Amino acid sequence: MSLEFNHIPVMSEEIDRILTPYKSGLYVDCTFGGGGITKKILSKKNTKVLSLDRDNFVEPFSKVISKQYNKRFEFINDKFSNLQNILSERNFQKTPVAIIFDLGLSSFQIDNPEGGFSYRQDGLLKMTMGKNNISAHDIVNKLDQKNLKNIFNLFGEDKDSGLIAKLIVQKRQDKQITSTQELVEIILKAKRYKNNKYNKVDSCAKIFQSIRMIVNKELTELYEGLIFGIKNLSIDGKIIVITFHSLEDKLVKKVFDFFSNKKKGTSRYLPENNQNENFNILNIVSRKPVVASEKEEYDAEFEIIGVEEGKGKLAGKVGKLVFNGFDSAVNGSHEYLEELWLNRDSLIGKKATIKYFNLTPDGIPRFLKVVAIRDYE
Numbered sequence: 001m002s003l004e005f006n007h008i009p010v011m012s013e014e015i016d017r018i019l020t021p022y023k024s025g026l027y028v029d030c031t032f033g034g035g036g037i038t039k040k041i042l043s044k045k046n047t048k049v050l051s052l053d054r055d056n057f058v059e060p061f062s063k064v065i066s067k068q069y070n071k072r073f074e075f076i077n078d079k080f081s082n083l084q085n086i087l088s089e090r091n092f093q094k095t096p097v098a099i100i101f102d103l104g105l106s107s108f109q110i111d112n113p114e115g116g117f118s119y120r121q122d123g124l125l126k127m128t129m130g131k132n133n134i135s136a137h138d139i140v141n142k143l144d145q146k147n148l149k150n151i152f153n154l155f156g157e158d159k160d161s162g163l164i165a166k167l168i169v170q171k172r173q174d175k176q177i178t179s180t181q182e183l184v185e186i187i188l189k190a191k192r193y194k195n196n197k198y199n200k201v202d203s204c205a206k207i208f209q210s211i212r213m214i215v216n217k218e219l220t221e222l223y224e225g226l227i228f229g230i231k232n233l234s235i236d237g238k239i240i241v242i243t244f245h246s247l248e249d250k251l252v253k254k255v256f257d258f259f260s261n262k263k264k265g266t267s268r269y270l271p272e273n274n275q276n277e278n279f280n281i282l283n284i285v286s287r288k289p290v291v292a293s294e295k296e297e298y299d300a301e302f303e304i305i306g307v308e309e310g311k312g313k314l315a316g317k318v319g320k321l322v323f324n325g326f327d328s329a330v331n332g333s334h335e336y337l338e339e340l341w342l343n344r345d346s347l348i349g350k351k352a353t354i355k356y357f358n359l360t361p362d363g364i365p366r367f368l369k370v371v372a373i374r375d376y377e
């Protein structure tokens with residue numbers, strides 16, 4: 001479990017480029033997480049940031065920022081679908097000059113086995129980001145087969161959705177499905193049964209994602225957050241959305257098109273075309289989304305829970321360190337790795353700083369590298 005977080009958020013350089021030159025005024029960071037984007041904005045003069053996050057787990061990070069920036073920063077533990085109320089109730093004098101959504105989960109949420117978000121760790125089926133009415137346990141144990149199939153189909157785009165739903169319903173006739181690993185077993189059973197050439201990561205990540213989207217009503221949240229954001233933005237203000245998957249991406253494009261001079265698709269999901277209201281509010285800066293560059297990196301500290309010996313030339317030396325849910329190769333000279341192996345028992349429980357690059361859709365870090373190991377204070 002990460003104890004500290006020096007999070008360089010995904011696409012922070014791109015966000016910085018879009019916001020430069022930074023105007024003075026109010027910025028709303030709708031997805032505070034580890035506070036990376038908030039901190040970047042606060043580092044510029046004459047900015048104020050109102051940050052939201054539905055997960056109260058992030059509050060300690062907000063307190064650290066609060067100490068440093070005092071009156072220029074406020075954190076509210078709420079969902080961004082509530083943005084309209086938050087802005088009006090708090091009587092924020094100024095309309096925001098920018099509103100930012102960095103969608104998805106933070107590494108804290110993924111790495112915490114108690115969250116039940118990751119198929120790579122065993123945990124109770126939860127997947128709640130905060131302020132939820134239902135959990136993954138409810139979805140998996142209470143919905144009927146048809147609804148389960150639809151969810152896996154629509155939000156997970158899994159071609160074996162029907163069989164997975166059927167096996168879930170069969171299994172829960174014996175006993176409730178309570179853990180992430182029970183669900184993983186069912187998904188893989190369905191894949192084996194179909195004798196598909198399946199990829200464990202893809203299969204599980206998509207089904208888990210589809211359940212998570214329902215538990216947290218993620219598309220509804222996004223839709224409402226965007227509409228309230230757009231309506232409250234100052235003239236010449238900027239709205240930035242970092243999406244994680246194609247369903248979010250499509251929704252953002254539809255809403256942006258609707259509020260811009262682009263063609264207005266008549267969708268029953270968009271606001272009613274009221275003659276008195278001006279929907280021509282946005283100017284879409286570029287049709288092509290900006291995509292993440294490979295060199296984005298995260299920097300976080302994790303607790304070491306295991307040590308693995310290297311293979312081949314690395315025998316007798318530390319090869320990998322094991323953390324909750326993932327492992328990582330250690331960098332360094334052979335002498336250093338040998339010394340680590342000799343002292344392997346004392347490594348358990350220490351903190352390791354890890355650099356890692358872009359996350360996969362289920363948040364598994366890619367290109368991991370341990371850069372430092374130290375004791376707990």
Ligand SMILES: C[S@@+](CC[C@H](N)C(=O)[O-])C[C@H]1O[C@@H](n2cnc3c(N)ncnc32)[C@H](O)[C@@H]1O
Binds near residue numbers: 031058
């Ligand atoms: C990818 S992380 C954001 C990382 C952040 N930009 C940073 O720099 O550390 C997404 C965060 O948004 C939060 N979140 C997701 N949906 C939300 C919603 N509807 N309302 C408020 N917060 C939400 C999650 O709890 C999570 O902490």
